Amino acid sequence: MVLPVLVPARPRLGCMTLEAAADGSALGNPGPAGWGWYVDADRWASGGWERGTNNMGELTAVLDLLQQTGDLEEDLLVYCDSQYAIKSITQWMPGWKHKGWRKGDGKPVANVEIMKALDAAMRPNVRFQWVKGHAGHGLNEEADRLANAAAQAYAAGREPEAGPGFAGASPGGSEHAFEVTTRQPEADLFSLSEEVSDEDQVVALERSLLSDELRADPADVAGLLHPSWQEVGRSGRLRTREQLLAEIAPLAEPVELEVVDTQRLGPDLVLVLWRGSGDGGSTLRSSLWQRTGQQWRQRFHQATPEG
Template identity: 55%
Template sequence: MTIIAAADGSALGNPGPMGWAWYIDDASWAAGGAPYGTNNIGELTAVLELLRATAHTGEDLLIHCDSRYVIDSITKWMPGWKKKGWKKANGKPVLNLDIMQALDRAMQGRRVRFEWVKGHAGHPLNEAADERANGAARAYQKGSPVASGPGFTGSAPALRDADPDPAPLAPPAQPTLFDGFDEEPAVSLSISLSPDELERLRARAREARLSPEQFLRALI
């Protein structure tokens, strides 16, 4: 049997109030968040919480996800990161290391496939997860209770017969220009700022307790 679910994250302001959610059906879903975080943290946390919630079932898991960063981190780059002592190809520490290591542990012994879906394009499971993740982020923004959901109930609509010839961990990808890299290639970006714009950037970075470069990177 295969459990089919979607996982999604949301951060208002990115970074800002953050929410995550996974959704199987109306009887099996969960959401949560934090006062401050990024979209990537929300997306990663949603997958991690889904893995944890279904760990006891022993069932295969198919996760619909609209974040290529999450899918590639788990299915492409993580083995190389581990060999390098959780360092990237440029020698810098892996971002969101605690969550990445928790995901690595949660994946052990599980048969998990990821399927990329386009966000905000009408995919039913993705839309349901996005709505709940965004709702959690807004709850943190307002300081109101989060609708956390019923959790995993193992309801029948979430399960189907497993394929007689299960697909590999990740669906095969078409060759790309960047094949051979163990992570996304670095891209340099230059931007001209007026003195006023630069001061506003520095002020917002100080409020977030980040460097201007870290603040800009967190907006991605």
């Protein structure tokens, strides 16, 4: 299902609209990261970094699309599955600029150099529309594929395909007029709040452990597990970190994560209680996440089948 996002720009009567999708990906978040935008088979671009966050990828995909279509006379409709990116550009940015690129609590805006570049690249004939990720939206699926492929390329130590870009524009790629910095892990939140809580970050990381993209690479999974990680599984089996990494693979069937409760047990400890549902039934699960430095890692996991 596609849900509209209200933004100031409106379609102009009698003017054609170009539709595109922009997406980002980060393996480990932060980790090898990529971005991509897609119009059609002849107009697309991708890039990324050896280390970045999902939010950086989402924002940079939009930025590169805006920069490459800067001379476009048509209206531009951009599909994004990140409300963080859409809200940053269409709602929060004016307030941040007024406060010297600081948030309401006085803290610096994350990814501020990308935000400033986006502010300079925005124009009245650009609109945004939110789409649910991995839900069959054609353009979004292509942008997701490009972003993930770029992240996978950097994980493998090679440059991703830059793509043909937009006809008449400068070639696409990962070079932009800003310096990328990674201050802390950032979750790709479907939240309407400017603030990103530790609990929300942890829940987003918990969801990422269910994704095929992450589970396909044990090295990426290892980045989210504490060195002392242990699990008591559905069968009652005790499993170590090494055992899990030797067995990890994409799930046989999709699992829906329903958060039951989150509890902060200390400044750097968050407990997530959640229900995993799939064709095989439902399971109550608890995960203990510990922050080491600036990175949240899962320390312990337990699963109990529901009757």
